[in-house]
Amino acid sequence: MTTREENDLLTRTGPGTPGGDMMRRYWQPVGLSAELKDAPVPVKILGEDLVLFRGEDGIPGLMGLQCPHRCADLSYGRIEDGGLRCLYHGWLFDRHGNCLDQPAEPPESKYKDEIKHTAYPCHETGGVILTYMGPGEAPLVPNYHFLHAPEKNVFTTKVYHDCNQLQANEGNFDPAHLSFLHALNPGRDGRTGVNLTMQEVMGKQTRPKIDTERTRFGLRIYAQRDAGEGKKYLRCTNFVLPNIGFFAGDGGRSGPTSYSVHWHVPIDDESHWRYDFYYDAKDGIDHERLNLKVNTEMGPDYRPTRKRENRYLQNRAELDATFAGMGVYFPSHDLFAVETPGRIHDRTREHLGASDVAIVQARRMMLNAIKDVQGGKEPPGVIRSQNENVFNDLIILSVMIDKDQDPKQYTNNIAQTQDYHALKA
Numbered sequence: 001m002t003t004r005e006e007n008d009l010l011t012r013t014g015p016g017t018p019g020g021d022m023m024r025r026y027w028q029p030v031g032l033s034a035e036l037k038d039a040p041v042p043v044k045i046l047g048e049d050l051v052l053f054r055g056e057d058g059i060p061g062l063m064g065l066q067c068p069h070r071c072a073d074l075s076y077g078r079i080e081d082g083g084l085r086c087l088y089h090g091w092l093f094d095r096h097g098n099c100l101d102q103p104a105e106p107p108e109s110k111y112k113d114e115i116k117h118t119a120y121p122c123h124e125t126g127g128v129i130l131t132y133m134g135p136g137e138a139p140l141v142p143n144y145h146f147l148h149a150p151e152k153n154v155f156t157t158k159v160y161h162d163c164n165q166l167q168a169n170e171g172n173f174d175p176a177h178l179s180f181l182h183a184l185n186p187g188r189d190g191r192t193g194v195n196l197t198m199q200e201v202m203g204k205q206t207r208p209k210i211d212t213e214r215t216r217f218g219l220r221i222y223a224q225r226d227a228g229e230g231k232k233y234l235r236c237t238n239f240v241l242p243n244i245g246f247f248a249g250d251g252g253r254s255g256p257t258s259y260s261v262h263w264h265v266p267i268d269d270e271s272h273w274r275y276d277f278y279y280d281a282k283d284g285i286d287h288e289r290l291n292l293k294v295n296t297e298m299g300p301d302y303r304p305t306r307k308r309e310n311r312y313l314q315n316r317a318e319l320d321a322t323f324a325g326m327g328v329y330f331p332s333h334d335l336f337a338v339e340t341p342g343r344i345h346d347r348t349r350e351h352l353g354a355s356d357v358a359i360v361q362a363r364r365m366m367l368n369a370i371k372d373v374q375g376g377k378e379p380p381g382v383i384r385s386q387n388e389n390v391f392n393d394l395i396i397l398s399v400m401i402d403k404d405q406d407p408k409q410y411t412n413n414i415a416q417t418q419d420y421h422a423l424k425a
């Protein structure tokens with residue numbers, strides 16, 4: 001059972017909070033490449049108001065939103081003379097937060113050299129701009145396959161969520177809900193056997209056997225469902241500290257070369273952006289199809305059409321065709337599930353069951369990571385060397401295997417034989 005103190009540690013991420021200190025030890029997406037054109041944009045991440053901009057050289061920078069002079073909004077500023085210039089009195093800043101010019105001060109003044117504005121390093125890859133907001137030297141940018149794939153192999157977008165990030169990420173490693181919330185054919189038709197699709201097996205086998213295994217970067221979650229005729233359906237999903245879920249989803253047809261990622265980044269404690277990556281190393285991604293799909297359920301501003309205010313447009317006449325009556329788009333179902341517990345889910349009110357085992361363990365890992373940082377240690381999964389920065393052991397699966405096969409052994413075999421470089425298309 002999660003105590004109130006633990007819930008606060010897990011959900012509060014503003015500056016100076018223990019949870020926020022832990023989250024800041026990892027690179028985090030702060031914007032999509034597609035939304036950062038010529039004009040600077042105001043952004044909020046981990047409770048901090050910032051301005052994201054491209055310098056004249058096209059390289060992104062991230063600084064405090066308010067000018068350190070008299071606090072005007074820098075997102076209205078001018079990109080010129082090697083930096084971002086405030087509109088109010090013309091102070092000019094480079095992307096490291098150095099003040100390069102104070103044109104209203106006496107010409108002999110050295111005052112500008114005393115000014116250091118808040119600035120965070122950025123790295124653009126995989127359709128997103130990542131930032132490191134922690135202390136000291138930034139760790140290496142994780143070499144996740146999807147972050148470094150050619151454009152044709154990855155589709156990147158984001159979706160606004162009106163709730164804390166953790167409750168949404170918890171849905172990613174909750175294998176049981178796939179049999180309910182997302183079921184598209186809830187009427188049981190009595191068929192069994194390997195001719196069933198994986199989706200049908202999930203609908204029929206509502207009690208998956210769930211096992212977990214610690215990895216160097218988080219938690220592997222195995223869910224097995226009997227598929228009849230000597231087979232079982234295995235899903236292997238990953239929680240990656242501190243706020244990422246890797247799973248076989250759309251674009252993740254099956255196997256380790258193709259998967260989906262949800263990266264849940266706090267705007268503040270009551271809202272977040274879920275950055276979505278659909279990745280396929282071998283066959284590439286059908287951008288047109290995914291664009292169409294995403295645009296069906298989302299406005300042009302990355303805000304979902306189905307939301308709390310319109311009761312997720314539930315159509316109860318549709319309950320025969322879908323379990324939720326909320327269309328066929330899974331992320332819309334998930335919005336209902338993760339937003340309705342409240343903006344910051346109060347975990348002291350829960351009644352957890354055996355099927356929640358992965359969620360309990362992931363929370364424990366996060367609390368331990370917070371303790372690590374409080375104790376002056378680096379939390380797990382922060383990458384400091386090229387050796388660690390190979391993710392052959394990050395395995396995502398959605399496969400039919402023999403009933404007697406041990407899922408951990410099956411998956412670890414793949415981890416040992418998988419060559420990340422061979423996966424790159």
Ligand code: FES
Nearest residue numbers: 067069070086089
């Ligand atoms: S407030 Fe920005 S230069 Fe004065």
Ligand SMILES: [Fe+2]
Nearest residue numbers: 171182330334
């Ligand atoms: Fe879901």
